[in-house]
Amino acid sequence: MKFPFSLGCNGRGVVHIEGTPMTVDQQFRLLKSAGVYDHFDRMPQPGEEREYLDAANRHGIPIRTGLWWYTAGQDEALLEKNLRISREGGAEFHDIMLHIRHQRGSVLTDDEIVAFYELAHNLGNKIGIEIGFENHIYMWSEDPRRVEPIARKVQARGMPFKFVLDHSHVLIKVDNPEEQDIIGIREDVDSGALLLDPYESGNVLDQWMNLNMVHWLQVRPVSPNGPKNRWAIKNNNSYDGGSYGRPCQYPFIKPKPGEWHSSWHAYRVEPCKEVVRRMLRHHLCNASSPLRYITTDMIDMADYGENAKYSLFEQNVAIATWIRRTWDEMVDQEAANRARGRDSKQEGARE
Numbered sequence: 001m002k003f004p005f006s007l008g009c010n011g012r013g014v015v016h017i018e019g020t021p022m023t024v025d026q027q028f029r030l031l032k033s034a035g036v037y038d039h040f041d042r043m044p045q046p047g048e049e050r051e052y053l054d055a056a057n058r059h060g061i062p063i064r065t066g067l068w069w070y071t072a073g074q075d076e077a078l079l080e081k082n083l084r085i086s087r088e089g090g091a092e093f094h095d096i097m098l099h100i101r102h103q104r105g106s107v108l109t110d111d112e113i114v115a116f117y118e119l120a121h122n123l124g125n126k127i128g129i130e131i132g133f134e135n136h137i138y139m140w141s142e143d144p145r146r147v148e149p150i151a152r153k154v155q156a157r158g159m160p161f162k163f164v165l166d167h168s169h170v171l172i173k174v175d176n177p178e179e180q181d182i183i184g185i186r187e188d189v190d191s192g193a194l195l196l197d198p199y200e201s202g203n204v205l206d207q208w209m210n211l212n213m214v215h216w217l218q219v220r221p222v223s224p225n226g227p228k229n230r231w232a233i234k235n236n237n238s239y240d241g242g243s244y245g246r247p248c249q250y251p252f253i254k255p256k257p258g259e260w261h262s263s264w265h266a267y268r269v270e271p272c273k274e275v276v277r278r279m280l281r282h283h284l285c286n287a288s289s290p291l292r293y294i295t296t297d298m299i300d301m302a303d304y305g306e307n308a309k310y311s312l313f314e315q316n317v318a319i320a321t322w323i324r325r326t327w328d329e330m331v332d333q334e335a336a337n338r339a340r341g342r343d344s345k346q347e348g349a350r351e
Contacts (some may be wrong), residue, residue: 011042073103
C-alpha cells in the first residue's frame with residue numbers, strides 16, 4: 001500500500017543549526033534534498049505568499065499545513081487574515097492553538113472555546129481551507145481532560161471536530177509532577193482518573209485516537225520526566241515550571257558529544273514511537289480514519305531545542321525516515337497476516 005499521508009516538516013526545523021540565515025528558496029531546496037518529505041509545514045509571513053508559492057512550485061514541495069496561536073477576544077481578525085494568507089500560499093489545513101486565557105484574563109470556558117472553533121470553521125469554509133485545534137502547552141488543551149468534552153460539544157453543533165494530535169504535550173507530563181501541577185492534573189493522575197502513560201490501558205492518547213478525529217499527527221519525541229532545556233532561559237518566566245525551557249523535546253537520534261545539555265538514552269524515545277505506531281495502526285485498520293497529514297516537529301524554541309548544537313533537520317529527517325519505514329513494515333505484516341488467514345481457510349476446506 002502506498003504511503004497514504006502527506007509527510008511534512010515544521011518550518012522551524014528546516015535548518016541545521018538554529019539561527020543559520022536561510023532564504024525561503026534555500027529552505028525548500030533543503031527539504032527537497034532529504035527525499036522523504038511531501039510538503040512544507042509553514043505559514044508564509046505576510047507579503048511573502050508569492051515567494052513561498054513560487055519556491056513550492058520550483059521545488060515540487062507544496063505548503064499544505066501551517067499553524068498559529070491565538071487569544072480569544074483579541075485575535076479574531078488575525079485568524080481571518082492568517083487563513084487568507086495560508087490559503088494564498090497554497091495551504092490546505094490551518095492548525096489553531098488557542099491560548100488558555102481570554103484577552104480579559106480569565107480561563108476560557110467551554111462555550112468560548114467552541115465559539116472560537118465555530119468562527120474558525122465558518123471562516124475556513126468561506127476561504128477554502130480546513131481548520132483544526134491542537135493539544136498544546138499554554139493552550140486550553142494543555143489540560144487533556146478538556147479535549148473530549150470540547151470535541152463532543154463541537155460535534156453537537158453539527159461540525160466535525162478536527163484534531164491535531166501532538167502527543168509530546170501529553171508525554172511531557174508522564175512521571176513529572178511539576179508538569180502535572182502546571183495545569184492542575186496531578187490529583188487525577190495519582191488517583192488513576194487520568195491516564196497519561198501510553199502503555200497503560202485506557203490512556204488518554206488511545207481515547208483520542210479511538211474517537212477517530214485526528215486529522216494531523218505531529219511527531220516530536222519527549223521523554224517521561226525528561227530534562228528541561230538548560231541551555232535556554234525563558235524571557236517570560238510566568239509559568240510554574242521554572243526559568244529553564246520546559247522538557248518538550250528529546251532528540252530522536254543520539255547527539256554527538258557536546259551537542260546537547262543532557263545524557264541521551266534510546267529507551268526514552270520509545271513512548272513517542274509507540275504512540276506513532278498506534279496512530280498508524282489505527283489508520284491501517286479503520287477505513288474511515290481522517291488522518292491525512294503527519295509532520296516532524298524538532299524545532300528551535302526555548303521549550304524545545306533552542307541553543308542545541310545538534311542538527312534540527314537531521315533529527316527531523318531521521319524521524320521521517322523511521323515513520324515511512326514503520327508504515328511499510330506495518331503494511332507488509334498486515335498483508336502477511338491476511339495471506340496466512342487465507343492459507344488456513346484453504347487448509348481447513350481441504351480437510
